[in-house]
Each structure stands twice: as C-alpha cells, then as structure tokens.
Amino acid sequence: MTQLMLYNTRTRAKELFVPLDAENVRAYLCGPTVYDRAHLGNARNVVIFDILIRLLRRLYPRVTYVRNITDIDDRINERAAARGVTIEEVTEGPVRWYHEDMGALYTLPPDIEPRATEHLPEIIEIIERLIANGHAYEAEGHVLFSVASDPAYGKFSGRSTDELIAGARVDVAAYKRDAGDFVLWKPSSPDLPGWDSPWGRGRPGWHIECSAMSWKHLGENFDIHGGGDDLIFPHHENEIAQSCCAFPGSNFANVWVHNRMLLVNGEKMSKSLGNFFTLNEVLDKAPGEAIRFLLMRSHYRSTLDFSEAGIKEARAELDRFYRAIQQHPGADREVAVMLVFDALLDDLNTPAAIAALHKYADLALAGNAAGAAALKTAGKLLGLFNMTPEEWFRGGIDQGAIEGLIAQRVLARIAKDFAESDRIRDVLLKEHGVIIEDKPGGAYEIRKA
RNA sequence: GGUCCGGUGGCAGAGUGGUGAUGUAGCGGACUGCAAAUCCGCGUAUGUGGGUUCGAUUCCCGCCCGGACCUCCA
Known part of the structure; x- marks a missing residue:
C-alpha cells in the first residue's frame, strides 16, 4: 500500500485520503480552552495529530496545520472574575504551559495558531450570514442557530433531531424555538468580557469560534478536521451546521479524524x-x-x-x-x-x-x-x-558526584573485593539513582535508574 | 431510557474466514565474580451461547460485562 487510508467519522468507514489540493493539504485540530493546565487526554489528541501531520508532510509538498486557542469561554471568565483580572491575564499562563507541555512531547507547533479573540469580525460575519439566510434568529439578546432550519443537522453524529429534543437533559431556555438550538452569540453583562456586535455587546458561543477560525485560515472547504470523539456531538455537529449553512454548497471538512478517550x-x-x-x-x-x-x-x-x-x-x-x-x-x-x-x-x-x-x-x-x-x-x-x-x-547524571565512587569500585573489582564493589553499586543506585553495568575487560557503563 | 463502540495470553496491544503480531512481566539456559544488558529457548489468550461455512477469533443473532455520547468535555 502506498496511499493513506484514514477512518472518516463522517462516513464511518476507512477511506483513501484524497486531498482537495495536493499542493497544500489543509488540516484543523480543535485546540485547548486556555483556563488551566493541559491534561493527558489533550496530549493524546495532539500527539496523534502530530503523527498524522508528520506523515502528511512525507506525502505532500505542503501541509497547513491550524490549531486554535479558545480564549473566549465562560470558564475563563469565571476565573477572571474570581481573581479580579482580565481574561488576557488568565489565559497567558495556560497558553505558555500548553506550548511548553506539547513541546516536551516533541509535537510540532501548528503553522497557524489562531485565537478566538482575534476573530470577532469573522465570527460576526458568519452569524450575519446565518441570520440572513434563515438559519439563525435573534432572541432576547441571544443569537441562536435553528436546528430545524438545517435538514442535515444530526446526520454527522448519527442522531435525529427528535431524539435530541427528547433527550435534552438540561433546562431549555424559553427563548429557544427548539430545544436543540444552540447559542451563536450571547449578551455579556457589564462585568463580563464582551465585544460590540449588531446584537449588542456580547460574546460568541464556543462552536462558532472554530467555524470562524477554520474558515479564515483554511477556507470554506478543507481536508482534515481532528479532535477527541467526545467533540463529535455537539461541537463538531454544530460546526458543520454553522459552516455549511453559512456557506451554501460547502462541505466544511472532508475527513474527520477522532481519537477515542484516554481512560x-x-x-x-x-x-x-x-x-x-x-x-x-x-x-x-x-x-x-x-x-x-x-x-x-x-x-x-x-x-x-x-x-x-x-x-x-x-x-x-x-x-x-x-x-x-x-x-x-x-x-x-x-x-x-x-x-x-x-x-x-x-x-x-x-x-x-x-x-x-x-x-x-x-x-x-x-x-x-x-x-x-x-x-x-x-x-x-x-x-x-x-x-x-x-x-x-545519562542526561542529568551528576558525574562529579559519582566519579569517586566509581573509581573505588574499579579498584575493588581489581582486588576482587566483590563485597565492596557490590556495596558501592548499591550506593550508586540508592543514593544517586545510577545503575552501573560491568562490561567485558573491566569496562563499565552507567545509566539513570 | 436513546445512540454508538469494545471484550485477544499475568498485563499492554495489533492483525486476520484457514494452525494468533509485537512488547512487557514470568520461567529455563548462555554470558557475568554476582548482577545488568544482550543472545537462545519455554509457557499461557480470542467473554458466553447459538447460526452461516469445508473451516470463525474474524461474518450474523442472543446473552453477559465494560466504556463513550445524549448540548462543560481532547
């Protein structure tokens, strides 16, 4: 086999990967919401995608890898409010930690790392388009996506709209036409971060942020969209609904690569x-x-x-x-x-x-x-x-601290004082975390325990 | 409750309609003063009950068990 096969969540099948543009493969990975330290699950996601990107770069001349930073989020707002600081002050540390941690795993940085806070114009434009073509409506300062307006809604994650409504386990806000309608824009009270918009001062919903950032940097159609499988619904279902309805005839991402959860x-x-x-x-x-x-x-x-x-x-x-x-x-x-x-x-x-x-x-x-x-x-x-x-x-071994012990052990072995040489070996391990291994001809090798 | 996924040796973990990778752990041996590393060798597995088939771990159905999702989630 010389061609890349990928399992596509959209079709629930392993398919031959065919790029839209073989000169520039375009991929998007849902990045972190920066309010805390990244966890192991985030790491699995990024490492897997990193391997995919490395492979694609072997196969194609150019790969554009976009991984966003979600820096507009209610959890961020909560922390900012609790500490009395700005959202920039909340996100600065987590962004830096994220880069450090992912670097420690030897994952390649994305080519573009867009932030939600830098994409308000695109977010607003998509919402305006959705309102204009009847897929979104304004209600009590909110703008909501109308799931009933999109016949394809639910297909991606394999659920019917009826099922979603019947299964809704949260209190449904009175201003929603359908229980499954989700927020594109919500009002911000004066104490919360907000941006001016045609619907007043407010902030975007989570899903629209990814639609806007992928559109800006990869276009209406691109090749691969990745994420954890817990994002299939609602996040990715909603991204598809927003993007495909805002850009009629578009397909959004061709291939959806989802990793299972880390347990x-x-x-x-x-x-x-x-x-x-x-x-x-x-x-x-x-x-x-x-x-x-x-x-x-x-x-x-x-x-x-x-x-x-x-x-x-x-x-x-x-x-x-x-x-x-x-x-x-x-x-x-x-x-x-x-x-x-x-x-x-x-x-x-x-x-x-x-x-x-x-x-x-x-x-x-x-x-x-x-x-x-x-x-x-x-x-x-x-x-x-x-x-x-x-x-x-041997990285990190303090050679100076152990060279005396090693010399003593060499002498002990020459003298065939094995009780002493074994004692020193034990000290090296227990006190210095160093394993010493003897090689033929009196040679030895050390390594970290 | 609805939807979906999975159950492989002690553990981890692939593949496959025709005598089940790989690793790790364990055991025996070589090597070593003893170890370690390395090498050689060994053992143990397809949840369960049916069905289809010449043949099933692989396909189908039931059951049991586990997990994910059902608008915070990588």
Whole structure:
C-alpha cells in the first residue's frame, strides 16, 4: 500500500485520503480552552495529530496545520472574575504551559495558531450570514442557530433531531424555538468580557469560534478536521451546521479524524472522579518522549487506559531502542522503512509501526548497521529519538558526584573485593539513582535508574 | 431510557474466514565474580451461547460485562 487510508467519522468507514489540493493539504485540530493546565487526554489528541501531520508532510509538498486557542469561554471568565483580572491575564499562563507541555512531547507547533479573540469580525460575519439566510434568529439578546432550519443537522453524529429534543437533559431556555438550538452569540453583562456586535455587546458561543477560525485560515472547504470523539456531538455537529449553512454548497471538512478517550482506571479522566492527570504532573515522573511513546502504543481509535505500569513499559521499550541506536553511532543515513510507513498509512496503526521498530532494533542489536539506520529513520517518522543515547541514558547524571565512587569500585573489582564493589553499586543506585553495568575487560557503563 | 463502540495470553496491544503480531512481566539456559544488558529457548489468550461455512477469533443473532455520547468535555 502506498496511499493513506484514514477512518472518516463522517462516513464511518476507512477511506483513501484524497486531498482537495495536493499542493497544500489543509488540516484543523480543535485546540485547548486556555483556563488551566493541559491534561493527558489533550496530549493524546495532539500527539496523534502530530503523527498524522508528520506523515502528511512525507506525502505532500505542503501541509497547513491550524490549531486554535479558545480564549473566549465562560470558564475563563469565571476565573477572571474570581481573581479580579482580565481574561488576557488568565489565559497567558495556560497558553505558555500548553506550548511548553506539547513541546516536551516533541509535537510540532501548528503553522497557524489562531485565537478566538482575534476573530470577532469573522465570527460576526458568519452569524450575519446565518441570520440572513434563515438559519439563525435573534432572541432576547441571544443569537441562536435553528436546528430545524438545517435538514442535515444530526446526520454527522448519527442522531435525529427528535431524539435530541427528547433527550435534552438540561433546562431549555424559553427563548429557544427548539430545544436543540444552540447559542451563536450571547449578551455579556457589564462585568463580563464582551465585544460590540449588531446584537449588542456580547460574546460568541464556543462552536462558532472554530467555524470562524477554520474558515479564515483554511477556507470554506478543507481536508482534515481532528479532535477527541467526545467533540463529535455537539461541537463538531454544530460546526458543520454553522459552516455549511453559512456557506451554501460547502462541505466544511472532508475527513474527520477522532481519537477515542484516554481512560484512567477504566474511566474517562475527569476532575470529579479524581482520576485527573495534568501533563505537567506526568512529565515530572517520566521523560516526555516516554509519555509520547506511551500515547502511541495503542491505536488512536481505541481507548487507552493510562497507568504507571504503562509508563514503565514505555520507558523499557525506548531503552531497548536507544541501546540499539547506541551500538551504531554512524548509522544516520535515511533508509526505506516500508514496514513502519505502511503501518502508518493504514489509518495510523502506530502499534503495528512499533512492532516494526522492534524488528529493526533486533537487527541493530545483532550488529546490523542498516537496522539501526532503519530504526532511526522510522523513529523520525514517529517523532521519536529526539535525544542521543547519551542524553537518554545519562542526561542529568551528576558525574562529579559519582566519579569517586566509581573509581573505588574499579579498584575493588581489581582486588576482587566483590563485597565492596557490590556495596558501592548499591550506593550508586540508592543514593544517586545510577545503575552501573560491568562490561567485558573491566569496562563499565552507567545509566539513570 | 436513546445512540454508538469494545471484550485477544499475568498485563499492554495489533492483525486476520484457514494452525494468533509485537512488547512487557514470568520461567529455563548462555554470558557475568554476582548482577545488568544482550543472545537462545519455554509457557499461557480470542467473554458466553447459538447460526452461516469445508473451516470463525474474524461474518450474523442472543446473552453477559465494560466504556463513550445524549448540548462543560481532547
């Protein structure tokens, strides 16, 4: 297989990916709402999309990757109000953390990172279009999208409008014509952030922000839209409704790529369940590359149950790869890595790609330099092996603090005082977190525990 | 309640209508003063009951179990 197959949520089938413009593939990923630290679930989403972008860049001359920042949101407003600061002051830290955390996972930055606050004109224009062509209406200072006006509404997420109305579990505001109608614009009281609009001072709803930003930077039609599968409804259903109704005849995104949820103890991570991990917390426990690797050890359309054991296994596998690379320092030539390439082309089958990585590592460990070259080439495709083996195994070790102990141990071994050499080995491990391994001929090697 | 998805060895996790990848853990061996790493070898799995088929883990139906979504959610 030489062509990319992707599962498309829209058609519920794996399809051959055909770009609208092979000279410029255009992709959009729903980015963070910046009111707090990014969590592991966000990270899975971004890492998976990162692998897709890397693959697309191998296949096409140009890829435009847009990932937005949602900086207009009621949770942001709540924090701003609670702390008595502006929304810029609330979002500044989370935006910086997000960039730091995603960088620590070696994800590529998007080409364009639009912010909702910079797209009010586009948001307002889309709402005006929707009102003009009968898909939206104004009511009590709000502007609402009329789901009844859009025969296609609900098709994407596979639900009927009746079902949505019957299933509505929230109190339905009296000004809504249908229970399923959703907010495009809502009024802001003087104490809340707001922007002037034809409907008074207010702020946009969440869904319209993504419609506006993707339109501005990728156009009415683009290739790929990604996100977590919990966004299928209502967020993506609503984006489609807004964009397709505002731009009649448009198709919005052709292919929808959704990753399944990351679970902790078998359940979706959430603050209320107390099984919530921020990326920052996890990065304290393990190298970013190990977290990245952990997130690609299961297929993106399967749930992934996060655990400490998983982190350990991810590290152990990377140890193996770095050992293989370490044996062939000169093997930097790019070589064909069909096993890995084919696995990724088949709907981003990262577990199969990793299995292929192990095959290459087997070769490299058996002394085959071409195997090491393949391993490195494949790793690059997956965003792995960003360090040298030296950094991976020994980065952060305080050489000065342990060189005396190591010298003593060398002497003890020469004297065949194994009780002493074992004692020192134990001290190195327990007090310095350093494993020392003996090699033939009196040589040794150290690495982090 | 409605819609959807999934149940593969101790654990993690792919694929497939025809004797089930890969990793990790475990066990045995080689190597080592002992370890570690590496190498060789071993073992254990397709939730359950039917159906279709020459043959099903794979397709269909029931059941059991788990998860997601049903307007905060990656």
